[in-house]
Amino acid sequence: MTVAAYTPPMRLVIAGEITDIDLSVLQGMWSVEQYVRLTDHTNRLIEYSDGWIEILPMPTERHQAILECLFLFFRAYADSHGGKVRFAPLRLLVRDGKFREPDILLLRDARDPRRQDRFWRGADLVAEVVSEDDPERDTQIKRIDYAEAGIPEYWIVNPLDETVTVLTLSAGSYAEYGVFRRGDEARSKLLDGFTVRVDAIFDAQ
Amino acid sequence: MTVTAYSHPMGIALADEITDIDLAVLQGMWSVEQYLALTAQTNRLLEYTDGVIEVLPMPTDKHQSISLFLLLCFLAFVRPRGGVAFYAPLRLEIRPGKFREPDLLILTCGDDPRRQNDYWRGADLVLEIVSPDNPARDLEEKPRDYAEAGIPEYWIVNPLDETVTVLTLSAGSYAEYGVFRRGDEARSKLLDGFTVRVDQIFDAR
Numbered sequence: 001m002t003v004a005a006y007t008p009p010m011r012l013v014i015a016g017e018i019t020d021i022d023l024s025v026l027q028g029m030w031s032v033e034q035y036v037r038l039t040d041h042t043n044r045l046i047e048y049s050d051g052w053i054e055i056l057p058m059p060t061e062r063h064q065a066i067l068e069c070l071f072l073f074f075r076a077y078a079d080s081h082g083g084k085v086r087f088a089p090l091r092l093l094v095r096d097g098k099f100r101e102p103d104i105l106l107l108r109d110a111r112d113p114r115r116q117d118r119f120w121r122g123a124d125l126v127a128e129v130v131s132e133d134d135p136e137r138d139t140q141i142k143r144i145d146y147a148e149a150g151i152p153e154y155w156i157v158n159p160l161d162e163t164v165t166v167l168t169l170s171a172g173s174y175a176e177y178g179v180f181r182r183g184d185e186a187r188s189k190l191l192d193g194f195t196v197r198v199d200a201i202f203d204a205q
Numbered sequence: 206m207t208v209t210a211y212s213h214p215m216g217i218a219l220a221d222e223i224t225d226i227d228l229a230v231l232q233g234m235w236s237v238e239q240y241l242a243l244t245a246q247t248n249r250l251l252e253y254t255d256g257v258i259e260v261l262p263m264p265t266d267k268h269q270s271i272s273l274f275l276l277l278c279f280l281a282f283v284r285p286r287g288g289v290a291f292y293a294p295l296r297l298e299i300r301p302g303k304f305r306e307p308d309l310l311i312l313t314c315g316d317d318p319r320r321q322n323d324y325w326r327g328a329d330l331v332l333e334i335v336s337p338d339n340p341a342r343d344l345e346e347k348p349r350d351y352a353e354a355g356i357p358e359y360w361i362v363n364p365l366d367e368t369v370t371v372l373t374l375s376a377g378s379y380a381e382y383g384v385f386r387r388g389d390e391a392r393s394k395l396l397d398g399f400t401v402r403v404d405q406i407f408d409a410r
Contacts, residue, residue, distance in 0.1 A: 021247045030239075046226075055226070
C-alpha cells in the first residue's frame with residue numbers, strides 16, 4: 001500500500017527575477033548527497049525517498065507548543081533512565097535512500113552506534129505531532145516508514161482529535177498499543193513506567 | 206586562469222509560500238541528467254559545467270532582433286549548401302560534463318553526426334550576442350569554452366561597442382580573423398564567401 005503525499009510545486013527562483021523553472025521535473029533524480037547538503041543549509045523540514053524530496057510545511061505555534069511539552073516529558077525520562085532524546089530537525093535514515101525528520105527521536109542508550117552526527121541511523125522511539133495540512137502524512141505514511149526503519153515504538157500525537165496513539169512494532173508492522181484521550185495517561189510499552197497526561201499535552205501553551 | 210561568471214542566487218520557491226531554501230549550496234552537485242531535465246522544460250537559458258548550473262538572463266528585444274537578423278543571413282547561406290543553422294535554446298555539449306547554449310549554432314553539413322536531437326555534440330560555427338549584464342561571459346569565457354569544444358569559428362557580436370569579432374581556431378585556441386565595425390562587411394573564414402554588413406546587424410529591428 002502506498003499513500004501519495006501532497007507535494008507543493010517547487011520552482012527555481014532567482015533573486016529579483018520572475019522565472020518559470022519548474023523543479024518538480026527533478027523529482028526522482030535528487031541524490032542523497034544533494035538532500036544532505038540542502039538540509040544542512042535550511043531550517044525547513046525536508047524528507048527524502050529514492051530521489052524524491054518533499055518539503056514539509058512550517059510548523060504552527062500550537063504544533064511547537066505540543067512538541068515542546070512532549071519533548072520535556074521524554075527528556076525528563078531520558079535524564080533519569082539514560083538515553084538521548086532529540087527534536088526536529090534531525091535526519092533519520094529509514095533505510096538507504098530514504099530519510100525522515102521526525103518531531104521527536106529517542107534512543108535508550110546515548111552511546112547507541114546508530115546515533116551519528118549528521119543523521120541518526122535508527123531510533124528506538126519516534127513521535128510525530130500531526131500537521132493540519134496533511135494528517136495522513138503522520139497517521140498513515142509515516143506509520144509505514146517507521147515500521148520499515150524497524151523503530152519499535154511510534155507515538156502519533158493528533159491535535160485535531162486530541163488523541164495520542166502509541167504503536168508498537170510486531171512482525172514488521174505497527175499494532176496499536178493504546179489510543180489515549182483527554183483524562184487518560186498515555187503510556188509507553190518500550191519505556192517502562194513512562195506516562196504522560198493527555199490533558200497536559202493538548203493544554204500545552 | 207578562470208573567470209567566474211556572476212551567478213544569480215537561486216532558491217526553491219513553493220507555491221504560495223516564502224521559503225529560504227538556498228539552491229546555491231548544490232552548485233557542483235547537479236548531475237547531467239538533472240541539467241537535461243531542467244532545460245527540457247524551460248525556455249530559460251541554462252548552462253552547465255561539472256555540476257554547476259548557471260541561469261542566464263532573459264534576452265532583450267535588441268538582442269533578439271540581432272539574433273533573428275543573423276539567423277536569416279546564415280540560413281540563406283548555409284541551407285542551399287546543405288548546412289543547418291539554429292538559434293538558442295539548443296544545447297551544445299562542449300565535452301562530457303559541460304554544456305552551453307550559444308545564440309546561433311551552425312553545421313555546414315545537415316547530416317553531421319554531431320547533430321543529435323537532444324543536444325549537439327559539436328558545431329562548425331557558433332555566435333554569441335554580448336549581453337550587457339556580463340560582457341565578459343561572451344568575450345572571455347566563451348572563447349575558452351568553444352575552443353575547448355574544437356569549434357573552428359566563433360563570432361562575437363557586441364552591441365555595446367558595435368563590433369563583430371570573428372575568431373578562428375588555431376592550435377587549440379582562437380585567433381582574431383577580423384574585428385569589423387560600422388561601414389565594414391564582416392566575413393567568415395570558414396564559410397567561403399559569407400559576408401554581412403555590420404550596419405545591418407546593429408540596425409536590426
